[in-house]
Amino acid sequence: MTQTALDITKQVNAMKKRILLLIVLFAIHPQFALAEDDSVSQVSEDDYIGDVPRVLTVSRLSQPLSDAPSAVTVIDRETIRASGIVDLPEIFRLVPGFYVGVNAGYFHSTNHAVSYHGMTSAYSGAMQVLVNGRSVYSPLYGGVQWSELPLAIVDIERIEVTRGPNAASYGANSYFGVINIITQHPSEAKGNTVVATHGDGRNEAFYRHAGKVQDLTYRFTTGYREDDGLDHRNDFKRTRMLNAQADYQIDISNNLEFEFGLTDGARGEGNINEDAVVFLPRTKQIDNHYELARWRHNISDTSDFSLQAYHSFDRSDDKTTSVNLRPIADALLGAGAGAFLLNDTITIKNPVETERYDLEAQHNFAIGNAIRMVWGGSIRRDSMYAPHYLGTKRTDYFDLQRLFGHVEWRTYEKLVLNAGAMMEHNDFTGTDISPRASINFKPSPSHAFRLGISTALRTPNYLEEKFNRSIAIPTTLPGPNNTLLLQLYADKGNVDPEQIISREIGYLGNFGNLSLDTRLFHDTITDHIRLRDRTDFVTPPGFTLITGVDINSGTNEGSANVDGFEAQAKWQLASKTNLLFNYAYVHIRETQEELKRNYIDSMPRSTVSALLTHRFDSNWDASFAYYQTSETTQLGDGDPVDLIRKCDIRLARKFNSGRWNGEVSGVIENLFNDHYQEFADYNTLDRRARINLRLDF
């Protein structure tokens, strides 16, 4: 590694001159020698040659985009700031190939629909989402309750989005893509910060404090959010959150990291125009928390070990009481039918408790300068208590074990090979392996071509594998089967994992101030999991089935090809003007008849997004965002919606008055006030304005 000096007489001569320069420093600047105070005399050799904690160890160093085995979009703090978003999922509009829909839907779906390449419902179950390495997708329906994450936007450092399957690194459910949210290290933000937002339908405030006590750096953020949701929908959200992170530096090569998060609050649920009988407008309570500990051990300059354990707990309490059912029974079944009902109303209690324990060990190392490897394993247990959904008061458990490995081999400066695989075993689908491989060819430092193939599996979630959801209506009718049964879900179980094979050609190029990331992809999806009406349902004794209603059951049916093109351009138009431009063309083709309905339209054929930022001076800056999605019909609760064009503007002024620094900004979303529909026809969006204040002290 090191090179010791050679004795070159010429160099000695050269040194004389340098020595003289030093004398100049010593002699001509008297203050140099005279600048003597305690701080100066306290400078010791340790300040120069003393040991420094290992910071950028192999596991912290990511591959450059041109070496990565798949397309990765990185959204940094600055982009998040410039976009002016208040809801985290909105940021994914700036990732090519993503569909984001504001949705004020039904059960558990009063949530943004976020999908990559479509083919999912409001639950968006086909993506892996991680916050600092902690998986936050729900085993219940596979998606993420974005508003329930104990995470403040102000704490996010960057978001890495892998476009395409990446099971070899992140495991099953890293199916269409992976979102990896990384928060700021506690040492990166010291002092106090207040962030407050006020605007149409929105009030929120956060307070953050970060500090250091000896070798412990910490940060905690607490906040309250009021979101009134969309007009004419019962989709309000009130959320209290607390997040804490700490890093304890044991010595130069060991540290312990801790995280803790908490959210609770109320959510509007139920909308009178969809269900005016049973699931009426009501308020649901949520209560979530998580705890994480991670030990990072730097074995050597080229080798790292980490051990991570976390626990998360999500609870929601939902209870609904129907209207008086007797008049309805009279109207449907004939006069007098209502009199046979045991009660006027029925009450449905729907508590859901999900708990996750996860332990993961990982070893990263390099062999020479050409090979980098990571391997590891994890075990996980999810527990699910959801009597209304699962039809049982017993807690169900889902166990998962994983082994993974990945190698990056830089054969020579111009060629990088990546290969990896993950083997996993779970209670639903048994053992499977997901491999992937890619070749990156870099004819010059500013151009890279990537040829990749990647596979992934999507394990069925509880909705698809174990739901047994029904509503029982007791009657006083004679006979043993006198309870009416409205069966909504009855999963047969034994659903196979859905499979994707993704092939792609990527190109990354730098042309002066323009950087380009493009890819052509061809994905094959087989064993698609969908919900089908079940015809072989056997009514349990004591019940009489109400017919004419679909009994949903998860099943493997159909396959599809998804072809398309994606491009992302970052262009520095002038020294203070930047443009981020994204385009995606996604074409879903069913290759089996069964995959009908709206699968083909479940992704807008073309999506465009752009963010133009300009800094006028050190205080003022402005940004303009443009989002366009072509017509689409999302699955599940989705309805056909038209082409959407949306413009947002943001104007910000920084201020700095010594101790108080900060920024005031104003955002207008949907500048031209198009009353467009997103995801479903009941979600109508109009112009909204907000003002935001950030204060650092």
Add this chain to the structure above:
Amino acid sequence: MINSNAISKFFLNKLACYTLIIILFLPAWAQAYTGVTIVLSAPTTTNLEFVENFKMELIATKNHNLKVKVIDLQETEKLVVAENSELVIALGVKALTAASKLKHTTPVLGVFTPMPAFNSLLEKSKRDLDIFSAIVLDQPYWRQISLVRAILPGAKKVGILLGSTSSQNSEFLIEEGEKGGLSVEIENVNQESELIPKLKKSLENNDLLLAIPDPAVYNRETAQPILLTSYRYLKPVFGYSQSYVRAGALAAVYSNTKDLAKQAAEIAIKTQLAPGLLPPPQAPKYFSVQVNHQVARSLNIPIMEDDEIYKRLLQFEMMQHVEAR
């Protein structure tokens, strides 16, 4: 801006003058050395390695007549030195502080001494430069600039953070940068809370961060935020020590114990017969290059072999020497 050429010439003359004065007015010539006493602040690996390398250097140059004695300050409070017949090499600030209290005629050479600490001790002990000198730990700025040029030939703007100790060097740094074709932008960090905001500002505006030793800016505590933040900005940090490179800086020029022992041995040999005439305090003459190839790879910076970089640096030094003429 100071015209260093003119100043150098001026000082060359002046130095000659001083030398003459010293020769004329010294009351008596001290005796030639019979030996070297190396004073250790502590028996650290670095210090012990230095002793070994120093001895080996004497053997290699066939200077067997110089006897080497070692005093460890952790073992003995009192320095017992044959004050008129030995050269004292003090390893570390603590050792140099102790040595500065020896008789004024004892030649003392500090090694592993930061320049500010040397200046401070020089002032306190009221010693003359010809009897109290040092090989300071501070690498010359032009050498650090050369490393930047060798590794990142495309770089144009260098960001530098200076603290209270190093802030007086800003003019000099800007000038050295200019000579290397680099524009240097300096941010002064006056208090701890300014560090991260100023660092971010610097990273936004520049191609890299060049670390200049200053305990107010670079210390054990700030390594993590500085290296993490720089990495977030995908900007390389050029460090000043091997450990900073191991922690996550892209590269550094530094002098290892062997480099410093060689230079110290040269001084000991050269001044053996004229102990009253230590060379002026000087920067490390021999140096090594350390590159963090993992960081380079992650930042997508193509890096040549370490010895190639080293050769390039020697070329730069030679060229600079020619230009200076």
